[in-house]
Amino acid sequence: MLSFSYQFLAYSSQVQEGGMFVNEVIYDVQKEKLRELIHHHTDCDGNHTTRVPSLILSKRREAHEQRFGVTTPALCIIVQGEKRIRLGNESYTYGEQHFLFAAHQLPVAGAIIEASKEVPYLALKIEINAKEINEVLNSVGNPIHHDKQAERGIVVSQLQPSLLDAVVRYVDLINHPNDVHMLAPLYKKEVIYKLLQGPFQAMLVKVATEGSASNGVEQVIQYILNHYKETIRIEELAKHVNVSSATLHRHFKDVTTMTPIQFQKQLRLQEARRLLYNSSFDATTVAYTVGYESPSQFNREYTRLFGLSPGKDKHAYQRTLST
Numbered sequence: 001m002l003s004f005s006y007q008f009l010a011y012s013s014q015v016q017e018g019g020m021f022v023n024e025v026i027y028d029v030q031k032e033k034l035r036e037l038i039h040h041h042t043d044c045d046g047n048h049t050t051r052v053p054s055l056i057l058s059k060r061r062e063a064h065e066q067r068f069g070v071t072t073p074a075l076c077i078i079v080q081g082e083k084r085i086r087l088g089n090e091s092y093t094y095g096e097q098h099f100l101f102a103a104h105q106l107p108v109a110g111a112i113i114e115a116s117k118e119v120p121y122l123a124l125k126i127e128i129n130a131k132e133i134n135e136v137l138n139s140v141g142n143p144i145h146h147d148k149q150a151e152r153g154i155v156v157s158q159l160q161p162s163l164l165d166a167v168v169r170y171v172d173l174i175n176h177p178n179d180v181h182m183l184a185p186l187y188k189k190e191v192i193y194k195l196l197q198g199p200f201q202a203m204l205v206k207v208a209t210e211g212s213a214s215n216g217v218e219q220v221i222q223y224i225l226n227h228y229k230e231t232i233r234i235e236e237l238a239k240h241v242n243v244s245s246a247t248l249h250r251h252f253k254d255v256t257t258m259t260p261i262q263f264q265k266q267l268r269l270q271e272a273r274r275l276l277y278n279s280s281f282d283a284t285t286v287a288y289t290v291g292y293e294s295p296s297q298f299n300r301e302y303t304r305l306f307g308l309s310p311g312k313d314k315h316a317y318q319r320t321l322s323t
Contacts, residue, residue: 023161030164031096034079037171038122045120052173053184054127061120066111068270068306070225071102073207074127075195077159077167081121082114087154088257094156099163101200103207103214104153104221106256107266124171128192130218133208136192150213150254151203163194216241217255220248224260228267229291234260268292269305276314283310 042048042059049056054074066086082095086109094100095114115121170187173180196204206214220237237260238248252260268290275286287298287310303309308316 027161027164030161030168031079033168034077034124034164034171035122037174038079038124039120041174042122050174051177052170052180054188055171055174056125056127058123058125059120060112060115061117063112063115063121066109068107068109068273070267070270071104071106071108071154072125072127073103073105073129074101074125075167075191076100076102076123076125077164078121078123080119081112081123083110083112083121083123085110085154088262090257092154092156097159098156099159100154100156101195101203102154103151103203104218104255105225106153106221107263107270108154124167126167126170126188126191128188128195130208130215132188133192133196133204136189136196137205137208139189140193140196148213150217150251151200151206152257153214153217153255155200155203157199160194160198163191163198166190166194213251214255216243216248217251220252220260221256221263224264225267228264228271229289231291232260232264265301266305269302272298272302272310273306273313276310277317283314286310 038057038059041050042057045060047056047058060081066084077099078095080096082093084091084093085100086092087106092100093113112121166187170184170191173184173187176183192204195201203214206212207218209215219241223237223240224232234245234248238245241248243251249259252258252263256263258266272286272290275281275289276283279286281289283299283302284295287295290298292298299309302313306313
């Protein structure tokens with residue numbers, strides 16, 4: 001079947017009449033190819049690293065409620081199932097016909113909303129950073145002009161056949177380990193190039209361009225990620241990227257939907273939950289560890305985000321481990 005798929009693709013690309021039908025068939029064949037690859041290389045539920053750099057495969061055989069984490073800059077494609085991502089007060093739902101691109105490390109909540117033992121959730125992620133985008137931009141040669149507006153850090157769009165085709169080539173390197181060293185960098189550049197030809201070209205260019213609003217926000221994000229336990233002042237952050245406090249506040253919210261302080265709070269609370277779940281620390285110790293000066297404030301903000309007080313949340317998690 002797989003050899004037939006490749007022969008069919010080569011033939012179909014030459015067909016002129018009935019082009020729309022042919023493209024739909026090619027699209028379906030490519031998606032089926034990805035399903036087979038992911039299913040074959042994920043023997044159990046979870047996220048699986050691969051021999052192909054920056055490529056992570058996922059399988060889940062049951063839906064789950066929202067889980068909190070920090071995104072990595074990456075292209076995410078679901079080939080079976082559906083997922084919902086929440087960034088601040090915004091929600092993004094995507095499935096088999098779409099892709100999601102995260103341009104920054106952002107605190108999010110994600111839930112798999114369509115998965116079963118019979119039809120598991122299957123997905124892939126290709127991590128892509130600003131340096132790699134910039135390398136492709138430099139190779140293209142023609143400068144891509146953009147405005148000064150900061151762009152939202154997460155986008156969802158229709159998955160185009162040309163991007164899908166490039167992704168299939170990259171993922172298929174799993175089956176050709178001897179080719180990975182030589183071809184993976186080339187195929188990954190092709191994936192980025194196809195992304196740059198899509199509707200979110202401006203976002204990608206701005207993230208990779210030094211001096212742009214989005215690039216300035218990226219610098220601030222990295223600072224907060226490295227200093228989230230400390231007291232952070234907007235004036236100092238703004239000075240770090242040579243803009244006014246008001247401009248930084250506006251640009252940061254354009255990208256993340258949050259203020260820098262809200263962003264920091266999300267990081268603190270997510271780390272607090274990780275410590276509660278994976279250590280013997282009590283809530284007060286955790287509060288001080290992640291940078292809170294007031295345990296009562298920590299308790300209020302933790303409960304507001306996660307729906308349970310720190311103590312009750314920890315007990316609930318421990319009960320799930322014992323069942």
